[in-house]
Amino acid sequence: MKFETIIEPFRIKTVEPIRQTTREERLSAIRGAHYNVFQLNAEDVLIDLLTDSGTGAMSVYQWAGMMRGDESYAGARSFHTFVKSVAGITGFRHVIPTHQGRAAEHILSSAMLQPGDIVPNNTHFDTTRANIEHRGAVALNLPIHEGHQPQTLHPFKGNMDVVALERVLRENAGTVPLVMITVTNNSEGGQPVSMENIRRTSELCRAHGVPFFIDACRFAENAWFIKTREPGYADKAPLEIAQEMFKLADGCTMSAKKDGMANIGGFLAMNDDALAVTCRNSLILTEGFPTYGGLAGYDLEAIAVGLYEALDPDYLQYRVRSVEYLAEKMLAAGIPTVRPAGGHALYLDARAWLSHIPQHQYPGWALSVALYVEGGIRACEIGSVMFGRQPDGSERPADLELVRLAFPRRVYTQSHMDYVAEVLLYLNTISQDLRGVRIVEQPAALRHFTAKFALL
Numbered sequence: 001m002k003f004e005t006i007i008e009p010f011r012i013k014t015v016e017p018i019r020q021t022t023r024e025e026r027l028s029a030i031r032g033a034h035y036n037v038f039q040l041n042a043e044d045v046l047i048d049l050l051t052d053s054g055t056g057a058m059s060v061y062q063w064a065g066m067m068r069g070d071e072s073y074a075g076a077r078s079f080h081t082f083v084k085s086v087a088g089i090t091g092f093r094h095v096i097p098t099h100q101g102r103a104a105e106h107i108l109s110s111a112m113l114q115p116g117d118i119v120p121n122n123t124h125f126d127t128t129r130a131n132i133e134h135r136g137a138v139a140l141n142l143p144i145h146e147g148h149q150p151q152t153l154h155p156f157k158g159n160m161d162v163v164a165l166e167r168v169l170r171e172n173a174g175t176v177p178l179v180m181i182t183v184t185n186n187s188e189g190g191q192p193v194s195m196e197n198i199r200r201t202s203e204l205c206r207a208h209g210v211p212f213f214i215d216a217c218r219f220a221e222n223a224w225f226i227k228t229r230e231p232g233y234a235d236k237a238p239l240e241i242a243q244e245m246f247k248l249a250d251g252c253t254m255s256a257k258k259d260g261m262a263n264i265g266g267f268l269a270m271n272d273d274a275l276a277v278t279c280r281n282s283l284i285l286t287e288g289f290p291t292y293g294g295l296a297g298y299d300l301e302a303i304a305v306g307l308y309e310a311l312d313p314d315y316l317q318y319r320v321r322s323v324e325y326l327a328e329k330m331l332a333a334g335i336p337t338v339r340p341a342g343g344h345a346l347y348l349d350a351r352a353w354l355s356h357i358p359q360h361q362y363p364g365w366a367l368s369v370a371l372y373v374e375g376g377i378r379a380c381e382i383g384s385v386m387f388g389r390q391p392d393g394s395e396r397p398a399d400l401e402l403v404r405l406a407f408p409r410r411v412y413t414q415s416h417m418d419y420v421a422e423v424l425l426y427l428n429t430i431s432q433d434l435r436g437v438r439i440v441e442q443p444a445a446l447r448h449f450t451a452k453f454a455l456l
């Protein structure tokens with residue numbers, strides 16, 4: 001007999017109370033936050049789906065590891081434990097700890113990029129793009145075209161367009177110092193990349209003599225999708241799949257706040273000896289001594305354990321199934337989402353759902369406000385507020401108006417997701433009454449974090 005209930009593969013040993021609020025209290029809180037959920041106090045949120053980054057629950061083994069943390073400035077035991085763990089999965093010769101993913105990106109960009117260079121990726125995450133542009137280089141997105149179509153089903157919608165990549169490499173010889181691939185592809189809906197696509201990208205890079213790095217934040221979720229969707233991988237362990245994936249690359253950047261199962265941390269890893277020397281020198285300047293980077297010894301221990309817990313098949317099944325479970329309820333209710341569901345998040349398609357709100361009135365933002373007011377749920381707009389303002393100050397609507405419901409790791413249960421579904425189904429009954437928003441005040445860059453809004 002196959003039972004349908006999602007079994008969270010853990011018992012809960014420590015709990016953190018969350019607080020119910022009334023609709024009136026939430027209205028007052030969101031007004032005080034100028035209708036920007038980033039400005040809310042977390043205490044006023046019931047279910048926080050703003051991000052899966054650094055928001056997970058650690059295991060008893062991670063906490064035990066933290067007690068073993070060696071806080072020596074140089075050569076700490078915890079560093080060796082960390083390196084052994086990372087190298088056991090990635091196989092890379094040099095492992096450089098950083099305080100989070102963007103620090104690894106910053107160090108790598110500083111070491112490898114010159115103004116005018118081009119760095120292709122399936123889709124750059126914002127911080128990767130910002131670090132590349134900070135060097136005066138161009139961050140080029142080359143996703144397959146299905147990646148831009150919310151409703152089109154594709155098992156590996158996060159793939160790189162390798163035909164376009166081949167052309168870019170051929171036409172720009174000498175100005176592409178680095179190619180990256182992001183697994184899973186967060187900006188396109190948490191969609192996976194197939195092993196075949198990583199292999200073809202790797203072959204192209206090797207043929208053109210260009211180093212190939214993986215943005216590995218969600219490498220374990222990507223391995224699970226390969227196991228369950230790609231022919232030939234069903235009988236392989238997620239660890240073996242991850243090892244095979246990393247073997248195709250020359251290095252990686254990593255935010256351990258995702259599939260490192262930690263609340264902070266990251267690393268940069270590579271095989272190139274000379275590049276590693278340059279990166280370590282830059283690390284000493286910006287993060288810390290090479291055996292701790294930007295981290296405490298206890299953080300290194302928590303990550304060393306967490307990386308393997310993220311590869312546990314029972315955990316991965318629970319994780320991916322939880323997102324899919326919510327997605328199925330949306331599909332049944334006719335609420336449009338990016339399909340199929342991503343590994344770490346469900347992305348609501350606000351433009352399709354709230355088609356009466358024009359893009360310049362920010363339908364995704366309006367939906368994030370309504371989710372909070374009606375249900376105390378916090379989610380993140382990925383649409384024209386986030387991407388619409390151009391560097392010259394003009395406005396251009398984003399390709400998609402999405403609202404991301406990101407799942408913190410091992411934090412919420414099936415009944416929390418039932419509640420989220422109930423709120424969304426209720427919103428569906430009042431969706432025609434929802435109104436757009438306008439921006440009252442905004443900063444020049446990254447406006448979604450601090451802009452002030454008014455309801456229309």
Ligand code: F0G
Nearest residue numbers: 051053100101102125127186217255257
């Ligand atoms: N790459 C990807 C694909 C990411 O999703 C993130 C972070 C980073 C790099 C940067 O890592 O935060 O440790 O510096 N994503 C978070 C999110 C913030 O909410 O998706 P970081």
